[in-house]
Amino acid sequence: MTADAADAAGREPDGAEEAARFHTLLTSFEGRPAASAGRGKDPVNEPMIRHWCEAMGDANPAYKGADAIAPPTMLQAWTMGGLSGHTDRSSAYDELFSLLDGAGFTSVVATDCEQEYLRPLRPGDAITFDAVIESVSPRKTTKLGTGHFVTTRTDVHADGDLAGTHRFRILKYTPAAPPTARAGKPAQPKARRPRPVVNRDNRAFWEGVGDHRLLIQRCTACATLRFPWLPGCNACASPDWDTVEACGEATVFSYVVMHHPPFPAFDPPYAVALVELAEGVRMVTNITGVPYDKVRIGMPVRLEFLRMDDDLVLPVFRGSEG
Structure with a gap:
């Protein structure tokens, strides 16, 4: 009808x-x-x-x-x-x-x-x-x-x-309406952070993160560094590469503060930054160690590895208000 x-x-x-x-x-x-x-x-x-x-x-x-x-x-x-x-x-x-x-x-x-x-x-x-x-x-x-x-x-x-x-x-x-706790029932465990998509092109990167090493791809034909990881060089198209380990020093190149919408496992507001590594490549990451409203372009930050749960470690960068 x-x-x-x-x-x-x-x-x-x-x-x-x-x-x-x-x-x-x-x-x-x-x-x-x-x-x-x-x-x-x-x-x-x-x-x-x-x-x-x-x-x-x-x-x-x-x-x-x-x-x-x-x-x-x-x-x-x-x-x-x-x-x-x-x-x-x-x-x-x-x-x-x-x-x-x-x-x-x-x-x-x-x-x-x-x-x-x-x-x-x-x-x-x-x-x-x-x-x-x-x-x-x-x-x-x-x-x-x-x-x-x-x-x-x-x-x-x-x-x-x-x-x-x-x-x-x-x-x-x-x-969607936020979930409400039912009387007499225990609070639900906090949601896990989303898992990264690991494939044949980036598997070595995530293996390095698991060992607390931040690896950058380097083209063995022209020596160009690249991040994120790609199957071929974006400068000369060579498929051959090796890696160099980042020293851990970086600066905030740009950033945004996420307020909405809220996602499980994230507590807004928080800063998401594009940092420029000392080696010259850039990566998207979270900033720790400073309040979200203290993050600034040009702020020096230092690599650290944050364990999110039993099987997930993420590279993040710690700033300082000093």
Whole structure:
């Protein structure tokens, strides 16, 4: 029986019927433009490419010189509106968000993105783009809460030619209520930290961590150091490598303070930092030894190994307020 049939039968539709009706309303936005004939605020340019490569630690020679191309993963960067936003965004996206907000799905988190590259972008290319609301999922329940996944597809053009496609997916959700302790029952044990994904490309790194050694990959062909670990050199593409052990000295290159959303095994607020090792590579890590609001760019930190539980040791960096 449909929701309309339930109304005709003289009874209120149940939760599932109401959710289906609301999802039908949401899917009416599929295929509607989120932005039409958008224009990148700047052409593809060398300074932005340099900033990106410095932030990512990417020294690939293809991104420098007279024949430079932009890193493919910068595809979305050329379409972003910055603090002032874009004036060419359509009303459909705002209308969709208003519906979701009105139904109580007021929180938002980015979940994933997919990119397809059709031709390289080069300095001087003028960027235009069109975005469409590609799909809105039925109601889903996640650890964060219950809501709908919204996927937007952006087609990026360079001097009129399709250069790539960027799909960006978010979850608009109602946060899950925090668990409450039941009277007379013992508190639940604290959740374990998530396990790292260990594979053939990074197994030696985690074995080193288990031995309280922070190992950095070194290309044996060109001696370039790299982190995180990769199956091949991002400077010369050689698959051959060995390792050097980090001395343990580093400085905070950048950081964020996580307040929300809360995750099991983490107690917000806490600082997540990108530290630059003395050897020149950078890694994402936690900062210990100082309150989260005392972490600063340029702060010297020192490697330590923190045992999280019986079978997990993590490399972290300790700072000092002195």
